[in-house]
Structures are given as C-alpha cells and as structure tokens.
Amino acid sequence: MSIDTKKYAQELYDLAIHDNKLELYRSELEKLNDALNFDIELNNYFNSSNYSSADKKAKINDLKLNSEVVSTYFVMVDAINKTHIETQLIHDFLTKYYSREKKIFGTVYSVRKLTDKAIKDIEKAIASQLEREVKLENKYDGDLIGGIKVVVNNNIWDASYKTRLKDLRNDLLSDDKEIRNDSVAMSKHIKAQIDDYEKINVNVESSDTVGYVTSVADGIINISGINKAMASELLSIGDATAMVMNLEEENIGAVLLDGEEAVSEGSVVKATGRVVEVPVGDALLGRVINAIGTPLDGKGSLKNVTYAPIEANAPGVLDRQSVSEPLETGLMVIDSMIPIGKGQRELIIGDRQTGKTAIAVDTILNQHGKNVKCIYVAIGQKNSTVAQIVKRLTDEGAMSYTTVVMAGASDLPALQYIAPYAGTAIGEYFMNRGDDVLIVYDDLSKHAVAYRTLSLLLRRPPGREAYPGDVFYLHSRLLERSAKLSEDKGGGSMTALPIVETLAGDISAYIPTNVISITDGQIFLQTELFNSGNRPAVDSGLSVSRVGSAAQYKAMKKVSASLKLDLAQYQEVLAFSQFGSDLDANTRKTINHGSHLIELLKQPQYSPVAVEDQIILLYANQKGYIDSIAVEDVKDYAKKMLLELHSTYPEIIKEIADNKVINNEIDEQLNGAIGQITERYKASK
Secondary structure, eight states, X not given: OOHHHHHHHHHHHHHHHHTTOHHHHHHHHHHHHHHHHHOHHHHHHHTOTTSOHHHHHHHTGGGOOOHHHHHHHHHHHHHHTOSSOHHHHHHHHHHHHHHHTTOEEEEEEESSOOOHHHHHHHHHHHHHHHTSOEEEEEEEOGGGOSEEEEEETTEEXXXXXXXHHHHHHHHHHSOOHHHHTOHXXXXXXXXXXXXXXXXXXXXXXXXXXXXXXEEEETTEEEEESOOOOOTTEEEEETTEEEEEEEEOSSOEEEEEEEOGGGOOTTOEEEEEEEEOEEEESGXXXXXXXXXXXXXXXXSOOOOSOEEEESOOOOOOXXXXXXOOSBOOOSOHHHHHHSOOBTTOBOEEEEOTTSSHHHHHHHHHHTTTTTTEEEEEEEESOOHHHHHHHHHHHHHTTOGGGEEEEEEOTTSOHHHHHHHHHHHHHHHHHHHHTTOEEEEEEEXXXXXXXXXXXXXXXXXXXBOGGGOBTTHHHHHHHHHTTXXXXXXXXXXXXXXXXXXXXXXXXOTTSHHHHHHHHHSSEEEEEOHHHHHTTOSSOBOTXXXXXXXXXXXXXXXXXXXXXXXXXXXXXXXXXXXXXXXXSOOOHHHHHHHHHHHHHHHHHOOOTTOOOOHHHHHHHHHHHHTTTGGGSOGGGHHHHHHHHHHHHHHHOHXXXXXXXXXXXXXXXXXXXXXXXXXXXXXXXXXXX
C-alpha cells in the first residue's frame, strides 16, 4: 500500500460500512478490478493522466457497475490528486476488506486469465503454507512468458517460465569444469534440465514490497516504495544485489554488492526477507572467494555448502571458557614473550612495511598438521599482493586448510565493509562444530576507512576524524565473535589476529586505540627495529598478551620467564653504555647476553620453528651456551645444534614434543647434550 491510497482506501471502506453497503462496494470494485487486470488497453487508459475521471467513467459504462459505487470511487481518486493510483486504490480497498474477513489478499500473475478452479487450487495451496485463508486476484504480466507468480503479503512464490529459464541459464553458465570440458556431459546436462522442467518445484522467496531506485551514485542507492525492510537485508535489483544500510521514514539507503553497471534510476528493487549470507562448509577450504562467496580462483563453483548470515551474536559469557591452550605462531619472539591462546584476540599493530602481514602468514603456515582451520581476510589490499600470499600458501601446502576472503582495493567499499564479517561467519561454522580456527583480518584500518566512506555517502553524521559514531561498535561486534567455547558448546575456538596500520608509530590514534581496547593484547612492530634488521620487528616493551603464560606450555614458560626482563635491561644499559667506555663486568655481561638473545630471536620470513625446537634454543640461552658463541655465529650454531640433537638425541626431542615439560631427567640429559655439542662447535671454530 502507498501512503496516499491507504488513507483514501480506509475512507472508502468506512463510507461503505456507514451506508451499510460494504458487500456492494466489494463486489462492484472486484468486477472493475477483474476487468482492469486482463484488459491491457483499459488498464493503460485508467492509469493514464491524459484522461479525466469523467472519461474513465464513460469508458467502463459497458461493465454496468453500480453508479453510486463508481461515483464515490472516482471522488476518492480525484481527492488523492495524483496519477497512476486508480488500480492501487481498488487493491488497497480489497486488502482492507479481506483483512476484516481474516483473509490475506494477494495477487496471482499470469499471461492468460486463470479459471476460477485454478485460482481456488492456488489459494488452497498457499493457505496451507501460510496457515491462513487467502483470497487471490488474477492479474496479467506478460514478462512472465508462462507459468505463474503469486504475491501474498510478504511472500512471493515464483513459478514463472522467466525465472525458470533464468535459473537454467545460470546453471548452464556456472563455471563447472566437468561440464565445460565434456560436450557429451553438457548435452546430457541440458537434456536432464529439460526433462525436469515441468517437475521443478515453485521457487519461494521471502519478500516485502517492491520498490524502485530513486538515485544511484558511488555504489550507494536510494530506494522508494519498500515499506518493510530489515537492517542488512539483501535486496535484489535484477542481476545486481544490494544491502540495506539506512532505514529512513520515506526511503531506504542501500549499498551495492555487485552489478553496479546494471542499476539505474527506476530499476525495480525487491526485498528478499533475508540478511546478507555467505557460503560455509569444508568446500571453502583451499578456495579464494570474495565477500559474498563468489569464487575468484577459477576452480569452479562451490558445491556442498550451506549458507550462514554474515552477522551473528557473539557467544555469551556462559558459552565460553578460559583461554588456556596455546596457538603456536612458530615465531620464537611471540611464542616465548607474547603467547597467543586459542580463542584469544591479539592485535598486530605497526606502521606500513614493518612485517605485520608476514607474522600472520607465518602463523598460518605453522598450523600445518595441527588441525587448525585458517581464514585470511584481505581488506583493501592490492590484488597482486593477495595473489603472492595465496601462491606462498599454496607452495607451502597451507591452502588445504585455509580459506582466503578477498575484498581488494578496487572492489566496492561495501564488499570491503562486509568482508571480515563474511570471514567470521565461515570461521564460526568450524568453531561451532568443535574445530579450532585462526582468522586474520588484514587490515581493520582499511575496513574502518571503507565504512567511513559508506557512512559519508549515506549522509550519516561524521564524528572524530570523520568516522561515524558507531565505528567502535563496528569492530567490537566483529572481534567479540572470537572465543573459546565451553565443552557444552563443543569446545571449538576461533582465534583472531586483527591487523591495524599506524602512522609514524602513533598508537594513540582513533582506530588503533579503539581496537587495542577491544583485543586481549597487541604485538607492536617498530620501524626502527625492522630497518635495523631485527625481524620480526617486535617491540617487546610495548607488546603484551593479556592471556599471558596461561596460554603457554610448562616447558616454554620455564625457559622464557626472564626474556622480557633481559631485553629491557639490555636496552637500558645499551643506551647508558654509549656515554662511557669503562663498563663494569655486570654491565658487559648484560650487553653480551642481550645482543646474543636478540640475534637468537631473529627469524626469516616463511620459516616457522616447531615449539620443541624453540624450547631447546631458549634453554640453551637460559643456560648461557648461546652467550659463549660469537654473535655473528649464533644463527649457524642454533641450526647445527638442533640438527645434531634431532639426529643424535631424538628421544629428548620426542619427550619435549609430546609432554611439553622439562623434568629433572630431561634437564640433565639436555644440559649434557647441548654442552657437548657446544664444545665441539667452538672447537671447530
């Protein structure tokens, strides 16, 4: 119902009741409606502004309608003082009438007039689904080609030939290698589709009313005519799709997700009754998709998937358990001093070109064989950069357990906005079935910029740095969905590694402070450390894990307990030592130990270290063996020491790998073995 016709339909209805002629009005207006519905010439005449009400009255003389009803009807039409509303006024009156009769008034569209029996059969079928009586009018729609389309209240049942042919076309054009590469299979596929053509069940699409585009620019569309819509609802505009963002009194603001070229002013918009969804399931592992689930890797369409809304409530407090199991990154500086637990949210923050993505990719590589599903969400990145990451993951065998969700810098801002939510929905599927998940958001700075772009185009009021007021909620509702679920909920986990880019190391900027306050710690990367060759360029002083040693193995906790203090003391005395050459023995020892430790913690990209090897190296550092080696030989010594331990003392390695504990017996064996290896190494030098 439009606002204008609804008001006057109510007045017409009240007048009919007042004169005790409701049935007469209903019957006469139904006759007129039936005539208009299938007489195209008469319908066009009625909906034309070129003819007066008197002309239109004369045109329907041969219908022999009650003159009082006709006169009153046209009085209401003239009162509205707008064109193209004559048929709508009848529809709104009949909707009101049948609502009083506890029936839903709807429309069945067809290319030929249906028999009364056919209409009654359709009414019965629809009523059984809606569990309420239905009254249908029959209306002409030549665009259907054949078949029928039923619109009742907030639902559309589409069994038209047009829709079936569209589905058939989409199916045949889908990127299915088996069919595409085999002409025999293609012909069989087409024949099967034709054989089953008449057996296809009616397509049911939940929908509100239909509207039209009033303006479109920069991926933003304004829509008029849809009176009922949900926030984040998916809208269909021909072959394009959009998502509702603004719900205003007179119109709807939406953002285009695809098909921007196909949308123009006047395009018909249909509300689907569904929020934006993304495919989820095991079929996504090893795939590269965009933010709405469309494959980008050329491997064909997704099969055996289900769909989940991109937005979901975060697990409640009672549905969670404490984070206690480590998620190994393979990076010694992180696993030792800034441990990450399964279910934690650990921020990676730093200036551009400081190795933030490298840490995330190395962490994904280190999950090989650990039964952790990984999701990498690229937001606003160059396509070439993402392609290099995918190639590296493929070369290292990591794509078998990884899904890449990509919303590139050239994609619509709306896709960049929904990409992390889509990736989270994919991760939640695995988490809810009891699996462990690692999700990387690279990066949330660009995500916030994309949201700011959309908000400004939608004319939402700007706040600090022109970001909208709900930018904190933007990331909090995203990161709160990462958790370690309770045993009652399956015990799955989702660990988040959001990445935020700073400018000139300013962590007090708006977006960095927001995300820092949401997460359970941060890994801060310094440009100076990176440029000086300390990679990963982790600043151990500013970095912290609020889960801490609760997410560390006992052996790791034992050998890394003093690392932060050692590095802090080294930095302090190093600065002091620059002003004097005469240093006491303790100061020289601190500097020597710190320089060796920093060299030990350096690690090249794409070279994650197993946790048992990390424990052994840090044990050698703790016992002072590393300090006895020349600084420039530390990496060579560490490599050869591990190689000899693996080949000569595999039982020690296995014991540490299995139990993650260094008991007295292992301590004695390991100390003796490393001592001998160290002496032999020094002798060789």
